[in-house]
Amino acid sequence: MDAFLSLIHGFGVLADPMNIVYMCVGVVLGVLIGVLPGLGGANGVAILLPLTFSMSPTAAIIMLSSIYWGALFGGAITSVLFNIPGEPWSVATTFDGHPMAQQGKADEALTAAFTSSFIGALLAVIVITFLAPVVAGFALRFGPAEFFAVQLLTFCSFVGMGRESPFKVLAAMTLGFALAAVGLDSVTGQLRMTFGTVELMRGFDFLIAVIGLFGIGEILLTMEEGLSFRGKSTTITLRSVMNTWIRLPRFWVTYLRSAAVGCWLGITPGGATPASFMSYGLARRFSKDPGNFGKGEIEGVVAPETAAHAAGTSALLPMLTLGIPGSPTAAVMLGGLLIWGLQPGPMLFIEQKDFVWGLIASMYLSNVIGFLIVLTTVPLWASILRIPFSIIAPVIIVLCCIGAYTVHNAFLDVVIMLFFGVIGYVFKKLHYPLAPLVLALVLGDMAESSFRQSMLISQGDMSIFWSNWLVGSICSLALAMLFWPLIALMLDKLRGGGRFSPGGA
Amino acid sequence: MFMEREQNLVPESLPGDGEKTTPVSDAGLTVTMKTMELVVAGLLMLVAAIVMYDSVRVGAGWAFDGPQAGYFPFFIGLILLAASAVTFGINLFSRTADLSNFVTKPALLLVAKVLAPTVMYLIVMYYVGIYIASALYICFFMMWLGKYSIRKAAPVAIAIPLVLFWLFEIAFLIPLPKGPLEAALGF
Numbered sequence: 001m002d003a004f005l006s007l008i009h010g011f012g013v014l015a016d017p018m019n020i021v022y023m024c025v026g027v028v029l030g031v032l033i034g035v036l037p038g039l040g041g042a043n044g045v046a047i048l049l050p051l052t053f054s055m056s057p058t059a060a061i062i063m064l065s066s067i068y069w070g071a072l073f074g075g076a077i078t079s080v081l082f083n084i085p086g087e088p089w090s091v092a093t094t095f096d097g098h099p100m101a102q103q104g105k106a107d108e109a110l111t112a113a114f115t116s117s118f119i120g121a122l123l124a125v126i127v128i129t130f131l132a133p134v135v136a137g138f139a140l141r142f143g144p145a146e147f148f149a150v151q152l153l154t155f156c157s158f159v160g161m162g163r164e165s166p167f168k169v170l171a172a173m174t175l176g177f178a179l180a181a182v183g184l185d186s187v188t189g190q191l192r193m194t195f196g197t198v199e200l201m202r203g204f205d206f207l208i209a210v211i212g213l214f215g216i217g218e219i220l221l222t223m224e225e226g227l228s229f230r231g232k233s234t235t236i237t238l239r240s241v242m243n244t245w246i247r248l249p250r251f252w253v254t255y256l257r258s259a260a261v262g263c264w265l266g267i268t269p270g271g272a273t274p275a276s277f278m279s280y281g282l283a284r285r286f287s288k289d290p291g292n293f294g295k296g297e298i299e300g301v302v303a304p305e306t307a308a309h310a311a312g313t314s315a316l317l318p319m320l321t322l323g324i325p326g327s328p329t330a331a332v333m334l335g336g337l338l339i340w341g342l343q344p345g346p347m348l349f350i351e352q353k354d355f356v357w358g359l360i361a362s363m364y365l366s367n368v369i370g371f372l373i374v375l376t377t378v379p380l381w382a383s384i385l386r387i388p389f390s391i392i393a394p395v396i397i398v399l400c401c402i403g404a405y406t407v408h409n410a411f412l413d414v415v416i417m418l419f420f421g422v423i424g425y426v427f428k429k430l431h432y433p434l435a436p437l438v439l440a441l442v443l444g445d446m447a448e449s450s451f452r453q454s455m456l457i458s459q460g461d462m463s464i465f466w467s468n469w470l471v472g473s474i475c476s477l478a479l480a481m482l483f484w485p486l487i488a489l490m491l492d493k494l495r496g497g498g499r500f501s502p503g504g505a
Numbered sequence: 506m507f508m509e510r511e512q513n514l515v516p517e518s519l520p521g522d523g524e525k526t527t528p529v530s531d532a533g534l535t536v537t538m539k540t541m542e543l544v545v546a547g548l549l550m551l552v553a554a555i556v557m558y559d560s561v562r563v564g565a566g567w568a569f570d571g572p573q574a575g576y577f578p579f580f581i582g583l584i585l586l587a588a589s590a591v592t593f594g595i596n597l598f599s600r601t602a603d604l605s606n607f608v609t610k611p612a613l614l615l616v617a618k619v620l621a622p623t624v625m626y627l628i629v630m631y632y633v634g635i636y637i638a639s640a641l642y643i644c645f646f647m648m649w650l651g652k653y654s655i656r657k658a659a660p661v662a663i664a665i666p667l668v669l670f671w672l673f674e675i676a677f678l679i680p681l682p683k684g685p686l687e688a689a690l691g692f
Contacts, residue, residue, distance in 0.1 A: 051677050167588045167595075171549050174585035178556045178578060185563075185574040192574060193559045216623075223619050224612040390651025394643040395665055397623055402635065402669065406679055414627055425616070429607065430538070430545055448577045456571040 003130050010357030013058060014365060022055070022063040023362060027370040030070015035078055035381045037222045037389075039396055041071040041312070042328040042438070043214040046207045047403030049336055057340040058358045064336060065316070065359060066366040068329050069121065072272075072312045073374045076113035076305060077381050080106055089272035089308040092280040096293060096300030103296050107236045110378060111244040112298050113305045116255070118371040120306035123259040124266065124313035125363045128320075132349070132360070136321040139346040144453035145464050147322075149474035151447040153481065154324055157268045158436040160484030163277070165431070172427065173436040179204045180444020187452060199412055206441040207335055207407045208417045210328060213434050215400040216421025219393055221428055235379050244298075251302050254283050258303045262310025266326050267318055272311040279307030313363065319344060320356060324443065328435050331442045535613055538603035539596050546593035549585060556582035618650060634684030636666040 014020065033044035045064050052060035075090035080097035093113060100109035142150075155173055162169045182193045183203030194200040258279040265275040283303035284293045293300045315326030316333070323344035325331035337344050342352060349356055374381075404417035427434060458464035466472040480487070557565075560575030560582060567573065596602050608616070622645055630638035644662035647653045673679045674692065683692060 050679055051672075053679075054677060165592065167591045170588035171546075171585055171592065174581045174588065175549065175552065177581040178552065178585060181556075181578040181581065188574045190563050190574040192563055192578060193556065195559075220616050220619060223615050224608065388651055390647050390653070391643075391661060393619065393650075394646035397619075397626075398635075398639045398642065398665070398669070401627070401630070401639075402673070402681060405635070405681060406673075409680070411631060411682060414630070418623060418627065422620070426541070426545060430542055432545075451577060452572050460567055460572070 003133050006133070006353065006357045007129055007361060009353070010359075010361030011365075013354050013358035014062075014361050016059075019059055019062055019358075019362070020365075022059050023066045023366045023369060024373075026063040026066025027070040027073075027366060027373055030067035030072075030370070031074035031077075031374060031377075031381060032070075032384070033067065034071035034074020035384060036392060036396065037084070037218060039399075040214050040218065040329075041068050042332055043211045043400070043403070044071060045329055045332045045336075046210045047215075047399055049207065049332065049339070050403070050406035052336065053339070057337070057342055058355050060336065060340065061333065061355070061359050062362045062366070064333055065362065066370070068312065068333070069363075069366050069370045070373075071329075072121070072309050073114060073117055073370050074381065075308075076110065076117065077374070077378060078385065080109045080113060080301075081382055082385060089276045089312065090304075091273070092276040092304035092308075093301055095280065095304075096295070096297050099294070099296035100298070100301065105296065107240040108244045108298065109296075109301050111236060111241050111375070112248065112301045114371055114374050115245065115248060116258075116302045116305035117309040118367055119255055120259050120262055120309035121313045121367045122364070123255075124263050124310040125360070125367070127263050127314060128317050128363070129360055132317055132321050132356075135317065136346040136349040139322055142322075142346070144450040144457065145467065146471050146474070148447060148450040148454055149465060149471045149478065150318075150322055150324060151443055151450065153268065153474055153478040154318075154326075154443070155436065155440065155447075156478040156481035158433070158439075160481035161265065161268075161274055162433055162436075163274060164433045166485045168430075168432045169436055172432045172434070173440045176437040176440025177444045177447075179209070180206075180441050181448070186445065186449065202408070202410075204416070204441065205407055205413070206438055207332065208404050208413050209420050209441055210332060210438055211400050211403045212417040212420025213424035213427075213438065214328070215403075216397065216418060217424025217428055217434075219396060220421065220425040222389070223393065236375055241375065247298065248302070251299055253286075254299055254303050255306055257282060257286075258306035259310040262307035262312075263314045265307075266311035266314030268326075272308040272315070272327065275311035276304035276308040280304045316363075320348060320359075321346060323446070325439065328438045331439055334442065535610055536607045538605050538607050541607040542596040542603070543593060546589045546596065549589040550593065553582045553586035553589060556585065622646060622649070630682060632684065634687055635681045636670055637684060637686055639666045639669070 029048065030041075030044070033039040033041070039047075045067055048064070048067060052063060055063070072089075075085060076093055076097070078084045079090040079093040080101050083094050083098040083101075085091040085094055097109045097113060100106065139146075158173060159166045159169050178193075180203070183191070183201055185192050191201065261279045261282065262272070262275045265278070266272065280293075280300060280303050283299055284290045287293065287297075287299060289297075312327065312329070315330045317326070319325040319330040319334050323334065325334045334344055342348065342355065400417065400421075401414050404414045405411065407413060424434060427437075454464050458467075464471075465475045557579055560579035563575040564573035565575035565579035567576070622642060626638055626642040629641060640662045643665060644655070644658045647658040647661065648655060651658075669681075673681050
């Protein structure tokens with residue numbers, strides 16, 4: 001009930017018409033980012049971050065989160081019409097979305113995708129509304145050991161849930177930690193890994209890494225394919241929307257299951273991409289007619305879109321309540337909070353009520369706005385994709401450079417950004433995951449300081465991480481996640497070449 | 506005139522760029538996935554070694570008041586070393602190693618065609634500021650890769666930096682790198 005009253009208070013914060021304007025601008029920019037190759041939720045938000053410095057934190061976060069929702073919606077458009085996933089989490093949407101478009105049912109596929117995204121997001125926002133205050137209240141009692149345990153769980157989940165080789169996940173993650181350690185050590189004041197240079201004293205900023213890894217890396221990958229956009233075009237009429245909506249309630253089980261998968265993977269950072277694949281796999285397994293999947297089954301669009309949007313939305317829950325982002329985009333927003341002088345974590349819910357509940361209320365409203373905008377403007381976005389890549393690519397690279405420069409007003413950052421772009425390209429080709437690298441770069445200092453604080457308390461005794469039931473169970477869960485690939489392998493062997501491994505889904 | 510200058514400069518930056526994907530052998534094959542896996546895993550091991558070396562330098566042990574500055578990074582380096590060593594080993598000894606092409610020659614050429622002008626763009630940006638450099642870069646990119654005539658490329662290339670200038674310098678008051686031309690105009 002408390003949460004409900006706070007939510008109404010949050011809607012009061014939204015009453016400022018400027019906030020609504022920022023919301024609409026954010027959603028439109030977000031869809032644009034989601035549609036264009038090379039710009040995604042994470043680096044799009046990172047590039048636009050400097051523009052929000054002059055706004056109030058509430059208006060700024062409303063705009064940035066609206067960009068994120070827009071990007072989540074936008075990914076579906078390119079997947080269905082062009083068979084090009086604008087975002088990694090919409091890869092699973094292409095499996096059935098594009099075949100539907102080829103059969104001339106693009107309007108149905110898009111309506112189903114948007115509606116599912118909307119419902120997935122809505123369910124996740126409801127989860128956030130009622131779960132976030134509970135988690136925040138709980139986290140108020142956390143000590144450094146508990147925080148480190150949660151961070152450990154975050155990183156171990158990547159190993160357990162990741163679709164890549166666990167060794168590559170570990171390598172990418174520790175590379176992020178190592179980059180985060182460069183610079184001034186905040187506890188002892190010693191310089192680490194600067195090798196006598198002044199430039200490295202600042203360390204590596206993760207915003208630069210995000211813009212390079214996801215922006216330039218993606219452009220290089222897209223370029224490699226030569227890129228010829230040959231897609232279907234469509235308009236969505238009211239009649240086709242109605243016809244699709246009549247069919248959708250049949251999939252209510254799929255909706256609930258996909259949203260549950262999405263929320264779970266969003267909160268424990270598996271992220272939207274594995275959530276969409278897992279949900280697609282589950283929908284096919286439970287379907288009465290699994291043979292239809294991949295040939296244009298509408299349920300194959302519903303499941304991944306619901307899960308991706310639910311995961312993308314719920315990734316903000318740990319970011320707000322614990323200060324631990326569940327996805328790279330949430331990490332960028334966390335960076336924004338720090339720049340605006342807000343410390344994410346449980347205290348945010350006590351000290352910055354307006355901010356937190358304004359943001360949560362805006363999630364409801366901006367998803368409604370986003371839903372209406374994408375439904376009505378599909379032809380516009382499809383035509384943007386027809387602008388030749390040789391015009392779009394240099395403009396996106398220019399934007400990446402500006403984004404990297406404005407973080408610290410340092411030219412060197414632009415060079416580092418380009419360097420990260422090449423790393424991103426090579427890592428993507430070799431299937432090294434980028435999300436753990438970015439999150440380790442963001443959380444590195446935080447994880448290290450909570451580790452050191454707990455070591456100070458315990459005089460270097462590791463048993464502090466099993467000193468009470470709470471921290472002990474989180475740590476044990478983390479270790480189970482870390483060794484999950486091994487456990488799954490053994491279970492498979494025991495069952496004699498098992499049929500389904502959840503870790504790989 | 507400006508475009509000529511850029512085009513002359515581009516080939517110079519190509520060799521340095523091709524460094525990471527060295528000997529281009531016959532039939533469009535560049536390097537195999539296996540080689541690239543080994544190179545990347547090897548580089549990561551090198552990074553791990555540097556991290557561990559530097560952590561030992563600042564002290565990776567236990568001081569009287571708690572862990573030393575290098576304690577945490579040292580173990581991070583150790584995990585990185587171990588994980589990359591496994592990836593290295595898997596690719597070196599496995600019979601199922603991926604011998605397919607890391608990137609085909611035409612694709613690599615396309616990637617280099619984006620990367621080389623971008624490197625040039627950064628160099629030019631350093632001297633003349635971001636707006637002029639962006640105009641040159643967009644124009645060059647459109648003409649070289651998009652095969653547009655200068656009549657079509659120039660308006661786009663001039664309009665976009667102007668919009669950016671208005672957005673950053675005037676509307677949001679965020680200063681971006683500027684050069685002599687902007688200074689002459691009083692910014």
